[in-house]
Amino acid sequence: MGEFTIIVPSEISWLSDVVGEESCFMFIEAMAGQKIWVPRLRVEQSSLARSWGISLARCLSERYGGEQWQVPMLKAWRVRKLALKGLSNNEIIARVGVGRSYIKNVLHNIRADIRPARAVCDERQKLLL
Numbered sequence: 356m357g358e359f360t361i362i363v364p365s366e367i368s369w370l371s372d373v374v375g376e377e378s379c380f381m382f383i384e385a386m387a388g389q390k391i392w393v394p395r396l397r398v399e400q401s402s403l404a405r406s407w408g409i410s411l412a413r414c415l416s417e418r419y420g421g422e423q424w425q426v427p428m429l430k431a432w433r434v435r436k437l438a439l440k441g442l443s444n445n446e447i448i449a450r451v452g453v454g455r456s457y458i459k460n461v462l463h464n465i466r467a468d469i470r471p472a473r474a475v476c477d478e479r480q481k482l483l484l
Contacts, residue, residue: 386426395420
């Protein structure tokens with residue numbers, strides 16, 4: 356399952372574009388639903404930068420600097436990402452805080468949100484058919 360990835364929701368695609376999908380996912384996983392203070396000044400010395408890196412802190416500061424920002428929950432995206440990583444339903448329930456029926460509903464139409472992680476064409480490969 357590692358050759359696929361889930362499309363990043365538009366609510367945070369701007370953040371994922373800057374820090375990468377995995378760093379963005381880790382941030383959302385840890386902070387989902389929380390209100391955080393986003394510094395406008397001295398971003399590099401902020402606790403946000405110390406905890407999550409300067410690039411993430413700068414990106415948030417450019418958009419929400421000097422304000423509180425509520426980190427989106429993005430439960431469906433998290434369920435899909437965790438399922439693709441091979442976590443069991445019980446592990447997903449514990450991490451995302453949803454019920455088994457929610458997971459079933461989210462994963463039912465997962466094909467719409469899956470894309471190949473990278474379409475790498477190795478020209479050394481020859482067509483077999």
